[in-house]
Ligand code: SF4
C-alpha cells in the first residue's frame with residue numbers, strides 16, 4: 008500500500024496537487040498553518056489514494072512524497 012506524506016513546511020498552498028489528484032482527496036488544511044504562514048495541503052482519505060504520484064510530481068516545492076507502507 009502507498010501513503011502520501013507531506014512536508015508541510017515546504018508547502019506554499021498553490022493547490023496544484025489538489026487539482027492534479029484524480030481521486031479528489033487533497034485539500035488545503037482549514038486549521039493548520041506552517042512557519043511561512045501558508046495553510047498546507049493535506050489528504051482527506053488515505054484509503055482512496057491509488058498511489059499515482061501525480062500530486063508529488065506536480066508539486067513545485069517537492070513537498071510531497073509517496074511512501075510504501
Ligand atoms: S498519489 Fe494520486 S491519488 Fe494519491 S493523493 Fe496523490 S494524486 Fe491523489
Ligand code: SF4
Pocket residue numbers: 017018019020021022023024025047048065066067068069070071
Ligand atoms: S503542490 Fe506542493 S506546494 Fe502546492 S499545495 Fe500541493 S503540497 Fe503545497
